[in-house]
Amino acid sequence: MKMTLRALLGATVSLTLAGAALAETTITVATVNNGDMIRMQGLMDDFYAKHPDIKVEWVTLEENVLRQNVTTDIATGGGQYDVLTIGTYEVPIWGKQGWLVSLNDLPAEYDVDDLLPAIRGGLTVDGNLYAAPFYGESSMVMYRKDLMEAAGLTMPDAPTWADIEKAAAAMTNRDQDINGVCLRGKAGWGENMAFLTAMSNSFGARWFDENWNPQFDQPEWKATLDFYLNLMNNYGPAGASNNGFNENLTLFQQGKCGMWIDATVAASFVTGKDSTVADKVGFALAPDNGLGKRGNWLWAWSLAIPSSSDAQDAAKAFVNWATSKEYLELVASKEGWANVPPGTRTSLYENPEYAKVPFAKMTLDSINAADPNAPTVKPVPYVGVQFVAIPEFQGLGTTVGEIFSAALAGQKTADEALAEAQAAVTDEMKAAGYIQ
């Protein structure tokens, strides 16, 4: 009898332990809707095979909606999300606030030293890696090789803004509806201000001096805006103040732009099946003015774990898998090397197979040419190439973006726009307590 009881007890304990071992942990991953993220959702079988005890639920939202929901959840300690897809703008701010879990303890095989230094630098705060890059990008010049050749010009690998102006003038053909250059004009901190802020870096401008005083009244910003407005008014498309990434992509794909300076991710679109000029596209680094900084930005969609998550170990396992070298190989094996999420690991660019992708080298060079911790010619108190990593920047960037977009639409002069921007930013920085 005693033996039977003991056996039953033992069996119960074993079953309980087995049950606990098999207990499933569900993690909620908040993500944006882009091709790489969608592809990952289709490759989850590999993750489940390696982690049968973890179930992943997805919340896919538009970038700004995601930002709002995640901010609300994190600020209130809600814990609704276990893994967040966030950009290089959020990581320094949220990391400093203590809202994110440090990823310094990822296993050795993750090989954190393999991450591209510029990208890793943008995701590290006080020595802590707060997000693992899933996909990185910079900006570069995409140009029509056939039009350049017809104009008798050659695009240097590292052009200056003077080169760009010269090429734009030569390629513009209003009769054939070809604009020399297409650039962002639509207002928004992530639209025209991403481009203009990065461009201003190459003109020696900066948003703030070391004491957070706005700098739009300085000659560098005037040079930036004057050059941009002249370039767009003379050689840009009609209605350019309404053009963002998608509008310019459409124009370029339809053969209506000689050059387009925008995100490196666009390279796969302009050489893809929807492009009428797919076989005529060349790539070059974003332009400079010989001041030591190029007009290219740096962005990475990265996976981070909020400190409010109650499934941090499972979340780490997922982040480890999704941003690992093995994941890149998995994508390559299923979808080809051209579809591998770019811009995160050095080893990817050392891979001879990946080197065959036409825009691979220029993407790497562009990313390496950006430094989020020293983005400008003169010193600044902030991190970020095409943004200023402070919570107020979304509002500031959009306000200034609207002012500059209005200048592009001809509603105000460059001087008026700069004076207005200076006043608006000064007011906001005073209200936020940065300056007196």
Next chain:
Amino acid sequence: MARAASPRRTLLTTLAAWSVALVIFFPVLWMILTSFKTEASAVAMPPEFLSADWTLENYETVWSRSDYPRFFWNSVVISVGSTLLGLAIAIPAAWSMAFVPGKRTKDLLMWMLSTKMMPAVAVLIPLYLVFQRIGLFDTKLGLILALMLMNLPIIIWMLYTYFKEIPGEILEAARMDGASLWNEIVYVLTPMALPGIASTMLLNIILAWNEAFWTITLTTTKAAPLSAFIASFSAPQGLFYAKLSAASAMAILPILILGWFSQKQLVRGLTFGAVK
């Protein structure tokens, strides 16, 4: 005797009505057309009204990439649930304001309406925290309550307006015949105000179906309705207009069909008491 309208006048009126209807409906039509185009055709400049290469690929992609039935079911439960709960509260409230008004009834009505003037984002954090703490976050019950409260002022106002058109003497007669309050509301008032109640119900279902701010903010995976389904296909980089249009068409189609079949009831209710 009313004078018959001249054929010319009738023609002009008809043309004007069709023009206005077309202008109002055009964005929906454009979206539906776009949903059948390729991504390249969807963003072509100048815009292609009729595409050369129609495709069902967008619908296939949207269907395969999302759990549409789950989002759809959540939308049905949330919009119908919040409407029925709202009516259960609003009918007695509107009855009391219409037939037993007090000194402060008008003030009360104005106060209720004034709550709609507050921007939703002003109560985002408090409501988010409350939902988190009491376990209503990402639940259909939570959204039913939230949307019911959002739309309650409108329901009460609409019902109040309809009830005011019903002569109080009829209810008095019912009372003299021995009808209880419950019988008076259920068997006398409700049947008489049915067109008004029906149009209020339909309007509320449409409002709840289309609500996007709260339904996206207060849900993640379990209770997310079709508004979240649409949001998941919006992207700032890359061409997803055709897919987004297909997702939007799939989201509005049920409510469009409901509106189409109930348009007579809706118009009758909305114009109830307009002409005396």
